[in-house]
Amino acid sequence: MATNDIGPRSCHSCRGTGEIGTDTGVMACPDCGGEGVLPSSETLLEWRLRDIERLRCEGPDSLAADVRFLVAELRKARRALNEVLALAHDDPDAPEALRRVARIASRALSNK
Ligand SMILES: [Zn+2]
Numbered sequence: 796m797a798t799n800d801i802g803p804r805s806c807h808s809c810r811g812t813g814e815i816g817t818d819t820g821v822m823a824c825p826d827c828g829g830e831g832v833l834p835s836s837e838t839l840l841e842w843r844l845r846d847i848e849r850l851r852c853e854g855p856d857s858l859a860a861d862v863r864f865l866v867a868e869l870r871k872a873r874r875a876l877n878e879v880l881a882l883a884h885d886d887p888d889a890p891e892a893l894r895r896v897a898r899i900a901s902r903a904l905s906n907k
Contacts, residue, residue, distance in 0.1 A: 804832045836905070844869070876900040 805811035806827035813831035815824045823829030833839070844866055851862045883889050883897030 802832075806831055806833050840873075873904060876904050880904070 801807075801811050806813070806824055808826040809815050809824035809831060811831045813824055813827060813829040814821050824831070827833055834842070847862065848866055852859050852866070877900075879900040880897050883893050886893070889897075
């Protein structure tokens, strides 16, 4: 992507161009994957989880096993929260209790 428009989702590392200059030339910006805009918070979280897995989950030690367990539990909990949100959004006549649960799920999923 080749734009210089800096918007709220624009990548600040490359200033929305998708490219960064290095000693060896121009390359795709590693923070936005060359898109110039930041991915959704869900995608950023998944990228972070993958980094954690790559850096901390290798090997047979108990710490790596614990981190694998926690990452898997986090993904499972987030999938469940997304299913709750989908249930509430799919039913325009959802009862107030479900809408309240959906708001709680939305807050839990938010990175803000
Ligand atoms: Zn970028």
